Every structure is written in C-alpha cells, then in structure tokens.
Amino acid sequence: MIIRSGRSGLRSATVMAAVAALVIAGAVTGVVRTTLAEAAAGAMLAATGVEDEGANCAVSLPGSVPATSRLPDPFKKIDGSRITDKSQWTCRREEIKRLAEQYVYGPKPAKPGSVSGTVSSSRITVNVSDQGRSASFSATVQLPGGSGPFPAVVVLGGLGADTSTILGAxxxxxxxDPLAVGKEGTARNNKQGAFYTIYGSGSSTGLLAAWSWGSAGSSTSSSSPAAAS
Structure with missing residues (x-):
C-alpha cells in the first residue's frame, strides 16, 4: 500500500503511482534471499504468478487510441474481440500493460542482472546492477512495538501519513523517497536518480514507472527476519 505524500509534486501522482506499481511491480525482487523474502516476492506477484508472464504474447499496438468518456471494457481485446475464457487473460493483460507503457508510463525494463541488499530494523538498502551499471537507494523503517513479523505500508515521500495510528495498529x-530513484524537474534527456543511473538519463521510462520500480524493491525487502525482529 502506498500512502499519499505531503509533497506538492507527489500529491497528484500518488494514485497514478499506485496503478503503475500494479502494472510494473516485480521489477526489483529477491533483495534478501530468505524464505520470508521469497514469500513476500510471491505475494507481490500474486496477480500474475510470475514476472512478465505475458512476454511471449503477440501484441500489435495501435498507432493511436480513440478518445472515450467511458472506462474501456477490460475484456475487449485490441482487435475488437472479447476474451471468453480465463486462460485468455494472460495475453489480454499483456495488451493492457503494453498500452499503459506506450501511452502513460514508458517501458518497464527487463529484470536487472543483479539485485542485492541489506535490511535492518531501521533501514532497507537496495543495490541493483545491470549491463555494467550500478546504483543504490534506501528506505527507512519504523517498527511498532511487540514481536514481528509485521505487515507494512510504504509511505511515498515520507510525509503526510498518520504514523502514530499506523504504528499503533x-x-x-x-x-x-521516490526522488532518490527518479528526481522531479529534470530535462527529458537528463533524467536523474538511481533508476536513470542504470537505464540512462535519456530513458523513455517516466517517473511513475521508475518510482514503482523502486517501491517494489523496498517493499519486498521488508519481510526479512531482520526487519521483523
């Protein structure tokens, strides 16, 4: 779960970032290779079973999409036909995902070559390497009283959440801090942050996708024994 930030630049983006997380989550997984961490990664990908399971689906994207005042039918395929069986959903989901990447978020990168990290009761650090480039980012952790493991919420930006109520529950x-992964206010050809250090300052992947990529790594790590103690 992502809590709304108090930063003005993030307020309007929170819902979109949450949607992006559903579309793109799983880009960074397995930071801590323990049974609990693997279970957390599995829970994150429960909607699809595996990351990028629709990668082999043949998807032909249209050059443009028609304007509509109504929500589109999620079961209607790009070619106009409707799916009629649960087994067809994998490829229909891939169509929706690629449309979202094409017109909203930019492309989701493939699984990175290497992901490692450390987790303590107060901090999560994620290290990612891919194709000769590396970057790190971190998140702080606040634990409630009592013995873990605990469920957790991700506070986007670190502000605006009723922390006492959350911890009390x-x-x-x-x-x-999503700005450490993708900084706001930079030129399109000079994007900054951990994501763009790896995938290039001119990457066509937008901030919402980059933030979700980082959020996936932070939340996966939270279920390690160190964070639960």
Whole structure:
C-alpha cells in the first residue's frame, strides 16, 4: 500500500503511482534471499504468478487510441474481440500493460542482472546492477512495538501519513523517497536518480514507472527476519 505524500509534486501522482506499481511491480525482487523474502516476492506477484508472464504474447499496438468518456471494457481485446475464457487473460493483460507503457508510463525494463541488499530494523538498502551499471537507494523503517513479523505500508515521500495510528495498529512503516530513484524537474534527456543511473538519463521510462520500480524493491525487502525482529 502506498500512502499519499505531503509533497506538492507527489500529491497528484500518488494514485497514478499506485496503478503503475500494479502494472510494473516485480521489477526489483529477491533483495534478501530468505524464505520470508521469497514469500513476500510471491505475494507481490500474486496477480500474475510470475514476472512478465505475458512476454511471449503477440501484441500489435495501435498507432493511436480513440478518445472515450467511458472506462474501456477490460475484456475487449485490441482487435475488437472479447476474451471468453480465463486462460485468455494472460495475453489480454499483456495488451493492457503494453498500452499503459506506450501511452502513460514508458517501458518497464527487463529484470536487472543483479539485485542485492541489506535490511535492518531501521533501514532497507537496495543495490541493483545491470549491463555494467550500478546504483543504490534506501528506505527507512519504523517498527511498532511487540514481536514481528509485521505487515507494512510504504509511505511515498515520507510525509503526510498518520504514523502514530499506523504504528499503533501494529503495522510497520517503510519511508521510501521516490526522488532518490527518479528526481522531479529534470530535462527529458537528463533524467536523474538511481533508476536513470542504470537505464540512462535519456530513458523513455517516466517517473511513475521508475518510482514503482523502486517501491517494489523496498517493499519486498521488508519481510526479512531482520526487519521483523
């Protein structure tokens, strides 16, 4: 779960970032290779079972999409036909994902070559390497009283959340700074932050996708024994 930030630049983007997380989540997984961390990664990808499971689906994107005042039918394929069986959903989901990447978020990068990290009761650090480039980012952790493991919420930007109520309910807080992963206010050809250090300052992947990529790594790590103790 992503809590709305108090930063003006993030307020209007929170819902979109949450949607992006659903579309793109799983870009960074397996930071801590323990049974609990693997279970957390599995929970993150429960909607699809595996990351990028629709990669082999043949998807032909249209050059443009028609304007409409109504929500589109999620079961209507790009070619106009409708899916009629649950087994067809994988490829229909891939169509929706690629449309979102094409017209809203920019492309989701493939699984990075290497992901490692450290987790303590107060901080999560994620290290990512891919094709000769590396970057790190971190999130702070606040634990409630009592013995773990604890459920956790991700606070986007570190501000605006009722932390006392969350902690009082026995829920941990992961304070994730998305601007360390993708900085606002930079030129399109000079994007900055951990994501763009790896994938290039001119990457066509937008901030919402980059923030979700980082959020996936931060939340996966939170279920390690160190964070639960």
């Amino acid at each position: 026995g829920v941990a807080i992961i304070n994730y």
